[in-house]
Amino acid sequence: DIQMTQSPSTLSASVGDTVTITCRASQSISRWLAWYQQTAGKAPKVLIYEASSLKNGVPSRFSGSGSGTEFTLTISSLQPDDFATYYCQQYHSYPLTFGGGTKVEI
Amino acid sequence: QVQLVESGGGVVQAGRSLRLSCAASGFPFNSFAMHWVRQTPGKGLEWVTLISYDETNKYYADSVRGRFTISRDNFKNTLYLQMNNLRTEDTALYYCAREDGDYLDYWGQGIPVTVSS
Numbered sequence: 001d002i003q004m005t006q007s008p009s010t011l012s013a014s015v016g017d018t019v020t021i022t023c024r025a026s027q028s029i030s031r032w033l034a035w036y037q038q039t040a041g042k043a044p045k046v047l048i049y050e051a052s053s054l055k056n057g058v059p060s061r062f063s064g065s066g067s068g069t070e071f072t073l074t075i076s077s078l079q080p081d082d083f084a085t086y087y088c089q090q091y092h093s094y095p096l097t098f099g100g101g102t103k104v105e106i
Numbered sequence: 107q108v109q110l111v112e113s114g115g116g117v118v119q120a121g122r123s124l125r126l127s128c129a130a131s132g133f134p135f136n137s138f139a140m141h142w143v144r145q146t147p148g149k150g151l152e153w154v155t156l157i158s159y160d161e162t163n164k165y166y167a168d169s170v171r172g173r174f175t176i177s178r179d180n181f182k183n184t185l186y187l188q189m190n191n192l193r194t195e196d197t198a199l200y201y202c203a204r205e206d207g208d209y210l211d212y213w214g215q216g217i218p219v220t221v222s223s
Contacts, residue, residue: 034209043201043213044151055211087151091208094165096141096153 002026002090006099013078013104021073021102023088028068032092035064035073038101039084047086048073078104108132108212110202115217120194128185128202128214136160136180139205142187144198145216152198155187156205170196192221 003026013019023033031051036044046055048064051071061076075082083106088099114126128140142154155176156165164176175188185202197220203210 032208036210043216044210045213046209046211049207049209049211089151089209094156095167096156096208098151098153100150 001095002029002093002097004088004090004097004099006086006088006102008102009100010103010105012106014106015078015080017078018074018076019078019104020075021086021088021104023066023071023073023099025069025071025090025092029090029092031067032090033064033066033071034089034091035062036087036089037082037084038087039081044087075104108204110204110212110214112200112202112214112217115200115219117220117222118192120192120221120223122192123188123190124192124219126187126189126200126202126217126219128187130183130185130202130204133204135178135183139163140176140178140185141203141205141210142176142185143201143203143210143213144196144219145201146198149198154200157185189219192219194221194223197221 005024033051035048038044047058047062052064063074085101085103087101109131111129139158141156157176173191177186199216201216202214204212
């Protein structure tokens with residue numbers, strides 16, 4: 001199975017900050033990576049797919065980059081709605097696997 | 107709009123069975139692969155199983171293979187997860203999710219399953 005490791009697990013930031021979350025795969029997954037945002041009590045929502053493609057309707061302050069084994073999610077100018085937990089997920093091969101999550105808190 | 111609504115969760119004793127359902131609407135259900143994903147506070151998000159749009163392909167996580175069965179009824183626009191021989195470690199919030207090119211673009215609200223010893 002491909003292991004996905006996110007860092008940091010928790011990130012403290014303020015409104016207006018730019019933050020970066022890293023996701024590392026245990027083997028190359030090309031660009032088959034998605035990022036999800038989950039707020040309290042809600043289901044995950046996809047933000048980014050294929051490492052850097054922004055899902056329709058997602059604000060442009062979210063961006064993704066990377067390929068192979070190292071990926072980043074960057075949130076520019078954090079907004080109050082962005083305080084949530086973020087997960088990466090590889091879909092290079094089954095079983096699909098998720099990172100452990102990064103909680104972005106105030 | 108796309109809606110996925112899970113049902114059938116609850117509290118069950120270890121060793122017993124439970125069947126989850128996921129009612130889909132707002133999109134051509136028979137054209138999309140569907141997944142079940144579960145979430146626990148301790149283990150985070152764990153992918154469980156996939157079924158292709160036409161049921162020809164099914165994949166399972168090692169942790170549930172042989173105990174869980176995914177199926178779908180494309181006439182009723184409903185996805186199912188039959189869970190047999192439940193274990194306490196199957197306790198989780200279960201989500202159904204639609205696949206779009208292998209990532210999961212829409213998720214249900216989740217349904218809790220608690221397995222007691």
